[in-house]
Amino acid sequence: AVLTVLLVALLLPLAQGSAWGWSSARTLGLLAGFGVLAVAFVLLELRTRRPLVDIRATARKPIVLTNVATLMFGFTIFVSLIGTASYVEAPRRTGYGFDSSITVAGLCLLPAGLLMLLLAPAAARLIVSIGAHRTLTIGAVIVALAWVQRIGVTSSIWYVVLGNTLVGAGTGIAYAAMPALINHYSPASELAAANGLNALSRTVGSSLASAIGASLLTLSTVTVAGIVLPSLTAYRALFGICAAAAASAAVIALFIRPGADPG
Helix, strand or coil: CHHHHHHHHHHHHHHHHHHHCCCCHHHHHHHHHHHHHHHHHHHHHHHCCCCCCCHHHHCCHHHHHHHHHHHHHHHHHHHHHHHHHHHHHCCHHHCCCCCCCHHHHHHHHHHHHHHHHHCHHHHHHHHHHHCHHHHHHHHHHHHHHHHHHHHHCCCCHHHHHHHHHHHHHHHHHHHHHHHHHHHHHCCHHHHHHHHHHHHHHHHHHHHHHHHHHHHHHHHCEEEECCEEEECHHHHHHHHHHHHHHHHHHHHHHHCCCCCCCCC
16 A cells, blocks of 8 residues: 555656646655655565565565666656657658658657567577676667767658667567566566566656656747747757767666676
8 A cells, every 4th residue: 555655656747747846736745755654665676575565575686776777767657758759750851850740750659669579589698698787788779879870861752761660679689688687687486576566666767758858848949830840959969968868877787797696
């Protein structure tokens, strides 16, 4: 019950912060409530003989680093979804859009999903041959480079498809490595809880992408036929944050040392 309430207190203001206002009483009150409940939940779990989440196990350095990297990937993959469809559907008069239909926007996203599926066997072989932590680093580097390409090349819709597809490829490789890391460094009795916490980190990353993306895309706008739309500068700023998040995940993965005993 405490975990449910604290997650609502975190995710609801992240989702509604742009509409409510980041300095509104509801937003700040819920975030403050999350902080209090998070401390209470940790203390409760530490005092419980059979905790829902073993804080001591999940606080191991490799688990924490993997969850932080997962949060970064959750951020970047969500931006690739919302930042590609709206981007290609925007009018050409914005300076970046392609006046595409919803169908075309969906097709632009399709190759990324397919490549994530097709790369799963290759990612598994990489994990066996070079280790899950290095595989995670490779995936993060690919994603970072893809976002740099999205920032610099905007002249053709095919460059958008290429960048988004590379994001999907790198994410697919990284997503294969994350459960391998979690399972290796968690005791057998804690595998379900550890993987659940990892999935939660991904959800929090997606929520942060929604909140930060909505705020950034309204800071710099252009008006086309009386409709206010995000500017190319706003998109580039958001893509730059994604590149930085992926690069950070790559660095974080380097500090996940192989061979540690999960206990």
